[in-house]
Amino acid sequence: xxxxxxxxxxxxxxxxxxxxxxxxxxxxxxxxxxxxxxxxxxxxxxxxxxxxxxxxxxxxxxxxxxxxxxxxxxxxxxxxxxxxxxxxxxxxxxxxxxxxxxxxxxxxxxxxxxxxxxxxxxxxxxxxxxxxxxxxxxxxxxxxxxxxxxxxxxxxxxxxxxxxxxxxxxxxxxxxxxxxxxxxxxxxxxxxxxxxxxxxxxxxxxxxxxxxxxxxxxxxxxxxxxxxxxxxxxxxxxxxxxxxxxxxxxxxxxxxxxxxxxxxxxxxxxxxxxxxxxxxxxxxxxxxxxxxxxxxxxxxxx
Numbered sequence: 001x002x003x004x005x006x007x008x009x010x011x012x013x014x015x016x017x018x019x020x021x022x023x024x025x026x027x028x029x030x031x032x033x034x035x036x037x038x039x040x041x042x043x044x045x046x047x048x049x050x051x052x053x054x055x056x057x058x059x060x061x062x063x064x065x066x067x068x069x070x071x072x073x074x075x076x077x078x079x080x081x082x083x084x085x086x087x088x089x090x091x092x093x094x095x096x097x098x099x100x101x102x103x104x105x106x107x108x109x110x111x112x113x114x115x116x117x118x119x120x121x122x123x124x125x126x127x128x129x130x131x132x133x134x135x136x137x138x139x140x141x142x143x144x145x146x147x148x149x150x151x152x153x154x155x156x157x158x159x160x161x162x163x164x165x166x167x168x169x170x171x172x173x174x175x176x177x178x179x180x181x182x183x184x185x186x187x188x189x190x191x192x193x194x195x196x197x198x199x200x201x202x203x204x205x206x207x208x209x210x211x212x213x214x215x216x217x218x219x220x221x222x223x224x225x226x227x228x229x230x231x232x233x234x235x236x237x238x239x240x241x242x243x244x245x246x247x248x249x250x251x252x253x254x255x256x257x258x259x260x261x262x263x264x265x266x267x268x269x270x271x272x273x274x275x276x277x278x279x280x281x282x283x284x285x286x287x288x289x290x291x292x293x294x295x296x297x298x299x300x301x302x
Contacts, residue, residue: 061087070098071105074113094121098129100152107132118144126150126177133186135167142171149177149202154184165192172199180205182240190228197232204235207265209242209298216245222271226250230257238287240265242298247271248278255281263287267295 065087068077073093078085087093097117099110110132118125118141125145129152130137142148155164164186172195179202188208196203208225216222226246229239230253237260246269255261255278264282266272269291274282282288 062092065093066096070094070096070117071113074116089120091120091122091124094118095124096127097121097125098127100129100131100154111137115140121145123147128152130154133164135164138164138167139171142174146174147177148175150180150182151175151178152182152184153186155186165189168192169195172196175200176202178203180238182207183209185210188225190224193225193228194232197228201235203233204260205238206233206236207238207240207242208244209240219247219249221245222247223250223253226254230254234258234260236261238263241269243268245269245271248273251282252278261285265289266291267293267298 061083065073065077065084073088078088094117099114099117105113114130114132114137121144123145124147125141126147127150128141128145128148130141131154133153133155138153153164164183165188168188169192175196176199178196178200181196181200181203182205184207186208187210196206206229216224220227222245225241225244227250229236230250234257236258239254239258239261242265244266246266251266251272254264262285264285264287266282267289272291273279274290
């Protein structure tokens, strides 16, 4: 990147700023109003450094802020300095919202974070991830962010996300730009997948995973995710069915109905027999994960 004709190394600038501002944030977090007289008084060199950082163009600060996690933006980033507090009120800071919690934040606080982040995006959010999603949350999000391209959802109430699939059917017409959909512990229905196929013509990546073991009696029930996907999502390039009951019949339908598949993940789909020609077809893909492949790299956040 060039600013005023000079070449800037963003990585070096980022490392220096993080070290400087982390120290600033640490002092802010330890602030005790009852001990004002003992506060650290900045040296002349520290004041000069702070002035130098504040003179950086906003474009560089934007590159920095996109590297700060959503949780940190909501909890503490505004304490760094007045400039950060101002920039965090602008929509560009919220184009990517990731509320997958690995810190056991109480649900009530996460719900507050959800509304604050979505409102601050002012409709510019394109990538959204949320680990406590209910039907009302999904409707609120899609109503305000009509340009969503990537959506990661995990259900939380009513039997691991049962309300979500009915809401997905209703909001599908507003997800025209959606390219990737990841549903974790959110059960779907054939009608839901059909709605996605009708209203989301750009959807090329689809992932379904849940860890609640279910028993099905008929072949149709076992393939109730695979068969509708094969019939209504022909443009899929990447497809994941984690811990799914599909059989060879459903897999054959997917391979025929989705000819553009380059990535197929079937981990923990224990009802599949991939010893024949269909297994060879799968293994010829650029990226194929077998039923018994390790789950160690699978992202599962609460």
